[in-house]
Amino acid sequence: MSPTIHTQNLTKRFGRTEVLRGIDLAVPEGAIYALMGTNGAGKTTMIKVLMNILRPSAGNAQVLGVASQDLAGLAFNRIGYVSENQEMPDSMTVGTLLDYMRPFYPRWDRNLEQQLVRQFDLPLDRKLKHLSRGMKMKAAFASSLAYRPSLMVLDEPFTGLDPLVRDELIEGLLERAPETTIFLSSHDLAEIESFASHVGFLENGRMLFSDEMSVLSERFREVSITLDAPTPLPPDLPPAWLLPETADCVAHFIASDYRAGETEREIATAFPSARAVEAEPMSLRAIFLAIAKSARTSGTQRSNILQTPTSGRRHDA
Numbered sequence: 001m002s003p004t005i006h007t008q009n010l011t012k013r014f015g016r017t018e019v020l021r022g023i024d025l026a027v028p029e030g031a032i033y034a035l036m037g038t039n040g041a042g043k044t045t046m047i048k049v050l051m052n053i054l055r056p057s058a059g060n061a062q063v064l065g066v067a068s069q070d071l072a073g074l075a076f077n078r079i080g081y082v083s084e085n086q087e088m089p090d091s092m093t094v095g096t097l098l099d100y101m102r103p104f105y106p107r108w109d110r111n112l113e114q115q116l117v118r119q120f121d122l123p124l125d126r127k128l129k130h131l132s133r134g135m136k137m138k139a140a141f142a143s144s145l146a147y148r149p150s151l152m153v154l155d156e157p158f159t160g161l162d163p164l165v166r167d168e169l170i171e172g173l174l175e176r177a178p179e180t181t182i183f184l185s186s187h188d189l190a191e192i193e194s195f196a197s198h199v200g201f202l203e204n205g206r207m208l209f210s211d212e213m214s215v216l217s218e219r220f221r222e223v224s225i226t227l228d229a230p231t232p233l234p235p236d237l238p239p240a241w242l243l244p245e246t247a248d249c250v251a252h253f254i255a256s257d258y259r260a261g262e263t264e265r266e267i268a269t270a271f272p273s274a275r276a277v278e279a280e281p282m283s284l285r286a287i288f289l290a291i292a293k294s295a296r297t298s299g300t301q302r303s304n305i306l307q308t309p310t311s312g313r314r315h316d317a
Helices: 043-050 073-078 094-104 110-119 133-145 163-176 189-195 213-219 262-270 284-295 299-306
Strands: 005-014 017-027 032-036 058-063 079-083 151-155 181-185 198-203 206-212 221-227 241-247 250-255 274-281
Touching: 005 043, 017 043, 017 198, 017 206, 032 043, 032 189, 043 058, 043 151, 043 181, 073 079, 079 133, 094 110, 094 133, 110 133, 110 163, 133 163, 163 189, 189 284, 198 213, 198 284, 206 213, 213 284, 221 262, 241 284, 262 274
Parallel strands: 032 181, 032 198, 079 151, 151 181
Antiparallel strands: 005 017, 005 058, 198 206, 221 250, 221 274, 241 250
Protein backbone atom coordinates (compact mmCIF):
# COMPACT_ATOMS: atom_id res chain seq x y z
CA MET A 1 0.00 0.00 0.00
CA SER A 2 1.52 3.33 -1.08
CA PRO A 3 1.88 6.01 1.61
CA THR A 4 -0.56 8.91 1.43
CA ILE A 5 2.31 11.39 1.91
CA HIS A 6 5.85 10.51 0.91
CA THR A 7 8.87 12.82 0.94
CA GLN A 8 12.51 12.16 0.04
CA ASN A 9 15.27 14.62 0.95
CA LEU A 10 12.64 17.39 0.98
CA THR A 11 14.43 20.72 1.29
CA LYS A 12 13.19 24.31 1.28
CA ARG A 13 15.38 27.40 1.31
CA PHE A 14 14.52 31.06 1.56
CA GLY A 15 17.62 32.79 0.29
CA ARG A 16 20.48 31.39 2.36
CA THR A 17 18.18 30.14 5.11
CA GLU A 18 17.41 26.42 4.95
CA VAL A 19 14.01 25.91 6.60
CA LEU A 20 13.53 22.24 5.68
CA ARG A 21 16.64 20.06 5.67
CA GLY A 22 16.35 16.78 3.81
CA ILE A 23 13.04 15.49 5.21
CA ASP A 24 12.30 11.81 4.60
CA LEU A 25 8.76 10.89 5.61
CA ALA A 26 6.13 8.28 4.81
CA VAL A 27 2.61 8.73 6.18
CA PRO A 28 0.62 5.51 5.76
CA GLU A 29 -2.93 5.48 4.46
CA GLY A 30 -5.43 5.77 7.33
CA ALA A 31 -2.98 7.32 9.78
CA ILE A 32 -3.73 10.23 12.08
CA TYR A 33 -0.28 11.80 11.86
CA ALA A 34 0.68 14.64 14.23
CA LEU A 35 3.65 16.83 13.26
CA MET A 36 5.21 18.36 16.37
CA GLY A 37 7.89 20.97 16.84
CA THR A 38 8.64 24.31 18.46
CA ASN A 39 7.78 27.60 16.74
CA GLY A 40 10.04 28.08 13.74
CA ALA A 41 10.80 24.36 13.40
CA GLY A 42 9.43 24.28 9.84
CA LYS A 43 5.98 22.70 10.33
CA THR A 44 3.96 25.29 8.41
CA THR A 45 6.58 25.49 5.65
CA MET A 46 6.41 21.72 5.24
CA ILE A 47 2.62 21.78 4.97
CA LYS A 48 2.76 24.61 2.43
CA VAL A 49 5.20 22.61 0.30
CA LEU A 50 2.95 19.55 0.50
CA MET A 51 -0.04 21.67 -0.60
CA ASN A 52 1.89 23.31 -3.47
CA ILE A 53 1.66 26.72 -1.86
CA LEU A 54 5.48 26.70 -1.87
CA ARG A 55 7.82 24.84 -4.24
CA PRO A 56 10.57 22.61 -2.81
CA SER A 57 14.16 23.75 -3.31
CA ALA A 58 15.40 20.15 -3.53
CA GLY A 59 14.12 16.64 -3.07
CA ASN A 60 10.53 15.68 -3.73
CA ALA A 61 7.16 15.17 -2.10
CA GLN A 62 4.21 13.11 -3.24
CA VAL A 63 0.67 13.54 -1.94
CA LEU A 64 -1.87 10.85 -2.87
CA GLY A 65 0.57 9.65 -5.50
CA VAL A 66 0.93 13.09 -7.14
CA ALA A 67 4.08 15.23 -7.02
CA SER A 68 3.33 18.17 -4.74
CA GLN A 69 4.30 20.74 -7.38
CA ASP A 70 1.72 19.17 -9.72
CA LEU A 71 -1.17 19.47 -7.28
CA ALA A 72 -3.85 21.66 -8.85
CA GLY A 73 -7.50 21.73 -9.83
CA LEU A 74 -9.12 18.31 -9.64
CA ALA A 75 -6.39 16.91 -7.38
CA PHE A 76 -7.76 19.05 -4.54
CA ASN A 77 -11.14 17.31 -4.81
CA ARG A 78 -9.52 14.63 -2.65
CA ILE A 79 -7.74 16.93 -0.17
CA GLY A 80 -9.20 19.00 2.65
CA TYR A 81 -7.03 21.83 3.99
CA VAL A 82 -7.64 23.97 7.07
CA SER A 83 -5.09 26.46 8.38
CA GLU A 84 -4.93 28.45 11.60
CA ASN A 85 -4.68 31.66 9.54
CA GLN A 86 -7.02 30.59 6.75
CA GLU A 87 -8.83 33.47 5.08
CA MET A 88 -12.56 33.02 4.59
CA PRO A 89 -15.12 35.09 2.61
CA ASP A 90 -16.40 37.08 5.58
CA SER A 91 -19.25 38.63 3.60
CA MET A 92 -20.83 35.19 3.05
CA THR A 93 -23.15 33.45 5.45
CA VAL A 94 -22.33 29.89 6.48
CA GLY A 95 -25.11 28.63 4.23
CA THR A 96 -23.88 30.68 1.26
CA LEU A 97 -20.34 29.35 1.78
CA LEU A 98 -21.57 25.76 1.63
CA ASP A 99 -23.75 26.55 -1.42
CA TYR A 100 -20.78 28.18 -3.15
CA MET A 101 -18.37 25.31 -2.49
CA ARG A 102 -20.70 22.42 -3.25
CA PRO A 103 -20.45 22.47 -7.10
CA PHE A 104 -16.64 22.31 -7.02
CA TYR A 105 -16.59 18.86 -5.42
CA PRO A 106 -18.19 15.91 -7.23
CA ARG A 107 -18.01 13.80 -4.05
CA TRP A 108 -19.86 16.38 -1.94
CA ASP A 109 -22.27 14.55 0.37
CA ARG A 110 -25.38 16.61 1.17
CA ASN A 111 -26.41 14.24 3.96
CA LEU A 112 -22.97 14.52 5.55
CA GLU A 113 -23.09 18.30 5.13
CA GLN A 114 -26.35 18.47 7.05
CA GLN A 115 -24.99 16.12 9.70
CA LEU A 116 -21.92 18.36 10.18
CA VAL A 117 -24.06 21.50 10.36
CA ARG A 118 -26.08 19.91 13.16
CA GLN A 119 -23.05 18.42 14.90
CA PHE A 120 -21.18 21.74 14.91
CA ASP A 121 -24.35 23.75 15.60
CA LEU A 122 -23.57 26.06 12.69
CA PRO A 123 -25.87 29.09 12.15
CA LEU A 124 -26.50 28.94 8.39
CA ASP A 125 -27.92 32.48 8.19
CA ARG A 126 -25.05 34.26 9.97
CA LYS A 127 -22.20 35.94 8.14
CA LEU A 128 -18.76 34.56 8.74
CA LYS A 129 -17.46 37.94 9.85
CA HIS A 130 -19.90 37.86 12.77
CA LEU A 131 -18.80 34.42 13.98
CA SER A 132 -16.38 33.67 16.80
CA ARG A 133 -13.03 32.09 15.91
CA GLY A 134 -14.33 28.75 17.09
CA MET A 135 -17.41 28.95 14.88
CA LYS A 136 -15.29 29.99 11.89
CA MET A 137 -13.11 26.92 12.41
CA LYS A 138 -16.22 24.75 12.60
CA ALA A 139 -17.40 26.22 9.28
CA ALA A 140 -13.98 25.55 7.74
CA PHE A 141 -14.02 21.96 9.00
CA ALA A 142 -17.57 21.35 7.74
CA SER A 143 -16.79 22.74 4.29
CA SER A 144 -13.67 20.53 4.06
CA LEU A 145 -15.17 17.31 5.43
CA ALA A 146 -18.44 17.40 3.48
CA TYR A 147 -16.84 16.13 0.26
CA ARG A 148 -15.23 13.14 2.04
CA PRO A 149 -11.58 13.92 1.25
CA SER A 150 -9.04 11.11 1.16
CA LEU A 151 -6.61 13.40 3.03
CA MET A 152 -7.20 16.17 5.58
CA VAL A 153 -4.28 18.55 6.14
CA LEU A 154 -4.60 20.76 9.21
CA ASP A 155 -2.13 23.48 10.21
CA GLU A 156 -2.48 24.35 13.92
CA PRO A 157 -6.27 23.89 13.80
CA PHE A 158 -6.88 24.05 17.57
CA THR A 159 -4.85 27.14 18.49
CA GLY A 160 -6.84 29.57 20.63
CA LEU A 161 -9.98 27.43 20.77
CA ASP A 162 -11.80 26.62 23.99
CA PRO A 163 -11.81 22.97 25.11
CA LEU A 164 -15.43 22.34 24.10
CA VAL A 165 -14.86 23.51 20.51
CA ARG A 166 -11.64 21.45 20.30
CA ASP A 167 -13.51 18.37 21.47
CA GLU A 168 -16.26 18.92 18.90
CA LEU A 169 -13.76 19.34 16.05
CA ILE A 170 -11.74 16.30 17.12
CA GLU A 171 -14.93 14.24 17.32
CA GLY A 172 -15.83 15.33 13.79
CA LEU A 173 -12.37 14.33 12.58
CA LEU A 174 -12.40 10.94 14.28
CA GLU A 175 -15.74 10.07 12.74
CA ARG A 176 -14.13 10.56 9.31
CA ALA A 177 -10.90 8.73 10.24
CA PRO A 178 -11.91 5.33 8.77
CA GLU A 179 -12.02 6.88 5.29
CA THR A 180 -9.57 9.80 5.60
CA THR A 181 -5.85 10.09 6.35
CA ILE A 182 -5.31 13.04 8.71
CA PHE A 183 -2.06 15.04 8.78
CA LEU A 184 -1.90 17.89 11.28
CA SER A 185 0.53 20.16 13.05
CA SER A 186 -0.33 21.28 16.55
CA HIS A 187 1.10 22.41 19.87
CA ASP A 188 -1.89 20.95 21.71
CA LEU A 189 0.03 17.93 22.95
CA ALA A 190 -2.60 16.59 25.34
CA GLU A 191 -5.21 16.50 22.59
CA ILE A 192 -2.80 14.93 20.10
CA GLU A 193 -1.94 12.17 22.55
CA SER A 194 -5.62 11.29 22.87
CA PHE A 195 -6.15 10.47 19.20
CA ALA A 196 -2.98 10.49 17.03
CA SER A 197 -1.72 7.18 15.68
CA HIS A 198 1.69 8.53 14.53
CA VAL A 199 3.93 11.40 15.67
CA GLY A 200 6.85 13.18 14.00
CA PHE A 201 9.11 15.77 15.60
CA LEU A 202 10.69 18.58 13.58
CA GLU A 203 13.56 20.57 15.07
CA ASN A 204 15.42 23.25 13.13
CA GLY A 205 14.09 21.89 9.86
CA ARG A 206 15.18 18.30 10.51
CA MET A 207 12.98 15.32 11.32
CA LEU A 208 14.33 14.05 14.62
CA PHE A 209 12.04 11.05 14.67
CA SER A 210 8.84 9.69 13.15
CA ASP A 211 7.12 6.88 15.03
CA GLU A 212 3.84 5.19 15.68
CA MET A 213 2.45 6.49 18.96
CA SER A 214 2.66 3.01 20.48
CA VAL A 215 6.34 2.71 19.47
CA LEU A 216 7.07 6.18 20.84
CA SER A 217 5.50 5.24 24.18
CA GLU A 218 7.72 2.16 24.36
CA ARG A 219 10.84 4.01 23.24
CA PHE A 220 10.93 6.87 25.80
CA ARG A 221 11.35 6.30 29.53
CA GLU A 222 12.22 8.58 32.44
CA VAL A 223 14.96 6.69 34.25
CA SER A 224 15.98 7.23 37.88
CA ILE A 225 18.91 5.34 39.43
CA THR A 226 19.48 5.06 43.17
CA LEU A 227 23.22 4.87 43.96
CA ASP A 228 25.16 3.67 47.01
CA ALA A 229 27.01 6.99 47.20
CA PRO A 230 27.10 10.34 45.38
CA THR A 231 28.58 9.64 41.95
CA PRO A 232 29.54 12.05 39.15
CA LEU A 233 28.33 11.37 35.64
CA PRO A 234 30.70 8.91 33.97
CA PRO A 235 32.15 9.84 30.56
CA ASP A 236 30.92 8.39 27.27
CA LEU A 237 27.32 7.74 28.25
CA PRO A 238 25.14 6.18 25.52
CA PRO A 239 24.03 8.89 23.07
CA ALA A 240 20.37 7.87 23.49
CA TRP A 241 20.48 9.02 27.15
CA LEU A 242 19.14 12.56 27.08
CA LEU A 243 19.62 15.22 29.78
CA PRO A 244 21.72 13.05 32.14
CA GLU A 245 22.36 14.47 35.61
CA THR A 246 23.23 13.38 39.14
CA ALA A 247 22.27 14.84 42.51
CA ASP A 248 23.35 13.26 45.81
CA CYS A 249 22.73 9.53 45.42
CA VAL A 250 20.38 9.70 42.43
CA ALA A 251 21.16 9.74 38.70
CA HIS A 252 18.54 10.66 36.18
CA PHE A 253 18.18 10.66 32.39
CA ILE A 254 15.64 10.29 29.60
CA ALA A 255 16.04 7.05 27.66
CA SER A 256 15.12 7.87 24.05
CA ASP A 257 15.56 4.27 22.90
CA TYR A 258 14.59 2.25 25.95
CA ARG A 259 14.86 -1.52 25.59
CA ALA A 260 14.06 -3.67 28.60
CA GLY A 261 17.08 -5.66 29.69
CA GLU A 262 19.58 -3.99 27.38
CA THR A 263 19.10 -0.53 28.93
CA GLU A 264 19.43 -2.02 32.41
CA ARG A 265 22.71 -3.70 31.38
CA GLU A 266 24.00 -0.37 30.07
CA ILE A 267 23.06 1.24 33.39
CA ALA A 268 24.91 -1.47 35.34
CA THR A 269 28.02 -0.80 33.24
CA ALA A 270 27.83 2.99 33.63
CA PHE A 271 26.85 2.94 37.33
CA PRO A 272 28.31 -0.15 39.07
CA SER A 273 27.04 1.16 42.42
CA ALA A 274 23.39 1.28 41.29
CA ARG A 275 21.05 -0.19 43.93
CA ALA A 276 17.71 0.37 42.18
CA VAL A 277 16.50 1.47 38.75
CA GLU A 278 13.07 2.88 37.87
CA ALA A 279 11.99 3.43 34.25
CA GLU A 280 8.68 5.26 34.02
CA PRO A 281 6.59 5.82 30.86
CA MET A 282 6.29 9.44 29.70
CA SER A 283 3.45 11.53 28.39
CA LEU A 284 3.75 13.06 24.93
CA ARG A 285 4.17 16.49 26.53
CA ALA A 286 7.04 15.22 28.70
CA ILE A 287 8.70 13.63 25.65
CA PHE A 288 8.29 16.86 23.66
CA LEU A 289 9.83 18.95 26.45
CA ALA A 290 12.73 16.52 26.95
CA ILE A 291 13.61 16.56 23.25
CA ALA A 292 13.25 20.34 22.99
CA LYS A 293 15.50 20.89 26.03
CA SER A 294 18.03 18.36 24.79
CA ALA A 295 18.11 19.92 21.33
CA ARG A 296 19.06 23.29 22.88
CA THR A 297 22.08 21.98 24.75
CA SER A 298 24.59 21.19 22.00
CA GLY A 299 24.86 20.28 18.35
CA THR A 300 26.30 16.92 19.36
CA GLN A 301 23.33 16.00 21.52
CA ARG A 302 20.94 17.21 18.82
CA SER A 303 22.49 14.82 16.29
CA ASN A 304 22.38 12.04 18.88
CA ILE A 305 18.58 12.14 18.84
CA LEU A 306 18.68 11.75 15.08
CA GLN A 307 21.07 8.81 15.32
CA THR A 308 19.24 6.89 18.05
CA PRO A 309 19.27 3.22 17.04
CA THR A 310 15.82 1.73 16.48
CA SER A 311 16.59 -1.66 14.96
CA GLY A 312 13.97 -4.29 15.57
CA ARG A 313 11.16 -1.76 15.93
CA ARG A 314 8.25 -1.42 13.54
CA HIS A 315 8.07 1.90 11.66
CA ASP A 316 5.24 2.72 9.28
CA ALA A 317 6.02 6.41 9.15
